[in-house]
Amino acid sequence: MTVEFQTSLFDSPDDLDCPDGTGGPDAALGPLGGTVTRHVLTRGAWVDVRPGWVSGSDELFARLVTDVPWHAERRVMWDNEVAVPRLLKFYAEDEPLPDPLLVEARHALDRHYAAELGERFRSAGMCFYRDGRDSVAWHGDTIGRSSTEDTMVAILSLGEARRLSLRPRTGGESISFPVGHGDLLVMGGSCQRTWEHAVLKTARPVGPRISIQFRPYGVR
Numbered sequence: 001m002t003v004e005f006q007t008s009l010f011d012s013p014d015d016l017d018c019p020d021g022t023g024g025p026d027a028a029l030g031p032l033g034g035t036v037t038r039h040v041l042t043r044g045a046w047v048d049v050r051p052g053w054v055s056g057s058d059e060l061f062a063r064l065v066t067d068v069p070w071h072a073e074r075r076v077m078w079d080n081e082v083a084v085p086r087l088l089k090f091y092a093e094d095e096p097l098p099d100p101l102l103v104e105a106r107h108a109l110d111r112h113y114a115a116e117l118g119e120r121f122r123s124a125g126m127c128f129y130r131d132g133r134d135s136v137a138w139h140g141d142t143i144g145r146s147s148t149e150d151t152m153v154a155i156l157s158l159g160e161a162r163r164l165s166l167r168p169r170t171g172g173e174s175i176s177f178p179v180g181h182g183d184l185l186v187m188g189g190s191c192q193r194t195w196e197h198a199v200l201k202t203a204r205p206v207g208p209r210i211s212i213q214f215r216p217y218g219v220r
């Protein structure tokens, strides 16, 4: 599938310097240690946020738009077949990732969360939200071990800023975190089974966003 993509720059002007003159800025990972803020939720769930983890990622964004074999999906809902409102690609365990920066990002997450997670991040789910009509409805990532075990889902966000909303499954107020160009958000602890998350549709005119979700083996 070819994806219509109008080149637009998301990086702030500071990121656009190219001192080495090697033909344009490219993505770089910042440190994680000491830069991640943990928000403790109820019932053993938490969310870590690291704004601006990847800098200079305009080109990475453009590469992923064109290089990832995005596909549309249809799902049956209430007896009707409906289009899933985003494009998708799932990189299973051991499937090569589409960009070396993503390999580096996964290593950095493995190092940072090694002690707490006790295993590596393995798969990478990717979503492409073309505009504000694209979304993901309320859900937990509870296919597999995450339905019964604590785990982590680490999301790298590129492109247009959207909000990742969260609400407790038992009812109660929802909260939301902005997820902007180069930001990292990690859902951890019991978050997948005690809370739900969503990227809700917006009437605001918003550009495209890519979400990359790194998950351990058997979590989906």
Ligand SMILES: O=C(O)CCC(=O)C(=O)O
Pocket (backbone or CB within 6 Å): 125, 127, 136, 141, 155, 164, 197, 198, 199, 211, 212, 213
């Ligand atoms: O767009 C996002 O960052 C969230 C995607 C998500 O929740 C999922 O694919 O399970």
Ligand SMILES: [Fe+2]
Pocket (backbone or CB within 6 Å): 139, 140, 141, 197
């Ligand atoms: Fe999810």
